[in-house]
Amino acid sequence: MAKKAIEIKNLNFSYPDGTSALKDISLDVFEKECIGIIGPNGAGKSTLLLHLNGILRGNNHIKISDSAITKESLPLIRKKVGLVFQNPDSQLFMPTVFDDVAFGPQNMGFSKQEVQDAVSGALKEVDMLDCKGRPSHHLSIGQKKRVSIATVLSMRPEILVLDEPSSDLDPKHRRDLINILKRLEITKIIATHDLDLVLEICSRVILLDKGEVVAVGGTLDIFNNRQLLEAHSLGIPSALCRI
Ligand SMILES: Nc1ncnc2c1ncn2[C@@H]1O[C@H](COP(=O)(O)OP(=O)(O)OP(=O)(O)O)[C@@H](O)[C@H]1O
Numbered sequence: 153m154a155k156k157a158i159e160i161k162n163l164n165f166s167y168p169d170g171t172s173a174l175k176d177i178s179l180d181v182f183e184k185e186c187i188g189i190i191g192p193n194g195a196g197k198s199t200l201l202l203h204l205n206g207i208l209r210g211n212n213h214i215k216i217s218d219s220a221i222t223k224e225s226l227p228l229i230r231k232k233v234g235l236v237f238q239n240p241d242s243q244l245f246m247p248t249v250f251d252d253v254a255f256g257p258q259n260m261g262f263s264k265q266e267v268q269d270a271v272s273g274a275l276k277e278v279d280m281l282d283c284k285g286r287p288s289h290h291l292s293i294g295q296k297k298r299v300s301i302a303t304v305l306s307m308r309p310e311i312l313v314l315d316e317p318s319s320d321l322d323p324k325h326r327r328d329l330i331n332i333l334k335r336l337e338i339t340k341i342i343a344t345h346d347l348d349l350v351l352e353i354c355s356r357v358i359l360l361d362k363g364e365v366v367a368v369g370g371t372l373d374i375f376n377n378r379q380l381l382e383a384h385s386l387g388i389p390s391a392l393c394r395i
C-alpha cells in the first residue's frame with residue numbers, strides 16, 4: 153500500500169465572521185498521487201488548500217507525511233509543501249522577480265550558487281527568465297501567475313499544492329504548465345475550474361460543494377457523470393464532449 157502524503161480527518165473550519173467553509177472533510181492523499189479538487193465558486197477549495205501548509209488551522213486534524221501540523225513542525229511542513237495561491241498578489245511581495253523566487257531557497261539554507269541555480273531553473277521552466285530583474289508588481293496577471301509557480305518550483309517541494317494554476321495563462325503557457333506538472337513525479341493537489349487540465353494529469357478527483365466532500369473517485373468516473381457535475385455548477389471537460 154502506498155504511503156500517505158497527506159491525511160485529513162474530520163476537518164472543520166469557519167472564518168472569523170462565522171462562515172462555515174469546511175465541514176467534516178476527510179481525505180487521504182498518497183505519495184506521488186495527483187489529485188484534482190473541483191467544485192463551484194465558494195465550495196471551499198482554496199480554504200482547504202490553505203490548511204495544507206498551516207496558513208489556516210481548523211481543528212488541527214491534518215498530517216503531512218505522518219507529522220501533525222504544529223507550531224514546532226511548521227517550518228519543516230513549509231519546506232515539504234509548496235503552495236501556489238489562487239491570487240498571485242498574495243504570493244509576490246519582494247522588490248523583484250528574482251527576490252520573490254529566491255525567497256524560499258534562501259530560507260531553506262541553499263548556498264548562494266544553489267539559490268542562483270534554483271531561481272534560474274524555475275524561471276526558465278515557466279518562461280520568465282527574461283523578467284528576472286523586473287518588479288513583480290509590474291507584471292501582467294498571467295506573468296505574475298507564472299512567477300508564483302516558479303516561487304514554489306524553486307523550493308523543490310515534496311508536495312505541490314496549486315490553486316487555479318492555469319487561470320490567466322495563455323494557451324502556450326497553460327500547455328507548458330501541464331507538461332511541467334506531468335514531468336514532476338511528486339505529490340500534487342490542484343484546485344481548479346480547468347477540468348481539461350484535471351482530465352489530463354489527475355488520477356483522482358474530489359468534488360467539493362458548500363464545504364463538503366460530495367464525491368471522490370477516479371477522474372474518468374467523475375467526469376463521465378454529467379448529472380453530478382451539472383448539479384454542482386460544473387460541466388464535462390471539453391475533451392469529453394461529443395458534438
Ligand atoms: N476571509 C474570509 N472570510 C470569510 N469568509 C471567507 C473568507 N474567504 C473565503 N470565505 C468564504 O468561504 C467559503 C469558501 O471559499 P473558498 O475561497 O475556499 O472557495 P473556492 O472553492 O476556492 O471558490 P473559487 O472557485 O471562487 O475560488 C465561501 O463561502 C467564501 O465566501
Ligand SMILES: [Mg+2]
Nearest residue numbers: 197198199238
Ligand atoms: Mg478558490
